[in-house]
Amino acid sequence: MIHPTAVIHPSASLAADVEVGAYTIVGADVSIGRGTRIAPHVVIDGPTRIGEDNQIFQFASIGAAPQDKKFRGEPTELIIGDRNVIRECCTFNRGTTQDKGKTVMGDDNWIMAYVHIAHDCIIGNNTIFANSATLAGHVEIRDWVILGGFTLVHQFCVIGEHAFSGMGSAISKDVPPYAMVAGAPAEPRSVNLEGLKRRGFSAEAIHRIREAHRILYRQNLSTQDALSKIEAELGGHDDMTLLLDFCRNSQRGLIR
Numbered sequence: 001m002i003h004p005t006a007v008i009h010p011s012a013s014l015a016a017d018v019e020v021g022a023y024t025i026v027g028a029d030v031s032i033g034r035g036t037r038i039a040p041h042v043v044i045d046g047p048t049r050i051g052e053d054n055q056i057f058q059f060a061s062i063g064a065a066p067q068d069k070k071f072r073g074e075p076t077e078l079i080i081g082d083r084n085v086i087r088e089c090c091t092f093n094r095g096t097t098q099d100k101g102k103t104v105m106g107d108d109n110w111i112m113a114y115v116h117i118a119h120d121c122i123i124g125n126n127t128i129f130a131n132s133a134t135l136a137g138h139v140e141i142r143d144w145v146i147l148g149g150f151t152l153v154h155q156f157c158v159i160g161e162h163a164f165s166g167m168g169s170a171i172s173k174d175v176p177p178y179a180m181v182a183g184a185p186a187e188p189r190s191v192n193l194e195g196l197k198r199r200g201f202s203a204e205a206i207h208r209i210r211e212a213h214r215i216l217y218r219q220n221l222s223t224q225d226a227l228s229k230i231e232a233e234l235g236g237h238d239d240m241t242l243l244l245d246f247c248r249n250s251q252r253g254l255i256r
Contacts, residue, residue: 003040012046021058029075030063033082047077047094051107056086066093066119068137074101081107081125088113095120099138106143118155130167142177144199146192152184160246162199164192173255176216177243178209181255188217188255201239208234212243216254223247223254 002008003022013031020026021040029046035053038044042056048063056062063078065071076095079102086092090111095102099120106125114132117123121135124143133147136155141147145159148167153159159175166182166189175181180190191213196206212234216226227247234240247254 009046015052027063045094047075048080049077050080051082051084053083054080054086055084057088057090057113059089060086061091062086064091064093066096066137068096068098068119070098071096071119076119077102079104081105083107084109084111086111087115090115090117092117093119096137112149124161144195146195148182154252156252158246158250158252161242162192162195164195171255172252174246174250174252175255177246178239179213179255186255188213205237205239208237209239209243212240216247217256223256 001017002020005022006020006024008026009028011028012026015034017034018032019037021038023040024038024042027045030044030048032050033052036050038056039058041058042060045063074097076097078092078094084105093103096119103119103121105123108126109123110128112129112131115129116134118135118137120138122140124141126144127141128146130147130149132149133151135153138156139153140158142161144162146164148165148169150167151165151169154172157171157174160177162178163175164180165171168184169182169186170184171186178191179188180192181187182189191210212230215229227244231244
């Protein structure tokens with residue numbers, strides 16, 4: 001299962017059925033769970049923890065030191081969950097001690113070629129990053145987010161559940177759950193209607209989300225007044241609680 005030209009550090013821990021392709025390098029303090037397949041010409045540095053049933057394609061760089069001038073070789077880490085697909089030439093960096101000390105990716109994510117995930121990013125589950133999407137440091141991407149190709153996300157931004165960015169978007173503020181944004185700089189365009197339908201949201205819930213988006217973005221209200229109106233008219237549902245909590249806890253401010 002391990003090609004004879006692969007270089008595996010003695011301290012690395014690989015499950016018995018892990019596949020490692022030709023000329024791949026697995027460094028010190030790396031663990032890889034069962035069923036994971038590593039293509040040729042991949043470099044994995046540690047400390048890095050990779051779960052089960054992942055696929056990592058050729059020329060990816062996984063767990064390299066963060067691109068942060070303050071980094072001094074501290075033992076920060078990268079954690080990758082289960083069933084992720086990581087395509088060609090992706091670069092995932094470890095965390096820094098100035099923040100969480102780790103970069104984390106959850107489960108069932110589909111990461112296309114040339115994606116960059118910088119230090120201290122937190123990626124949820126069931127996301128899709130199209131080709132060349134790029135995250136600066138300290139970014140949080142929550143569950144079911146889709147990033148269009150060449151999307152750029154500024155450091156410290158948070159993108160909420162079920163949000164969608166169009167191709168070439170440049171995001172410098174927080175994106176609320178369910179929103180569809182596009183442009184450089186990115187602007188709110190609509191709700192992720194097709195995504196919500198595919199994930200089984202009811203017609204009633206979709207109507208409520210669209211109405212909340214209209215209040216937040218189409219009535220010329222301040223953010224605080226819009227959120228108060230959403231709570232008064234549409235509150236009491238889990239989907240609205242998610243939206244309201246996200247908006248009220250935003251640190252960078254919402255994309256408007």
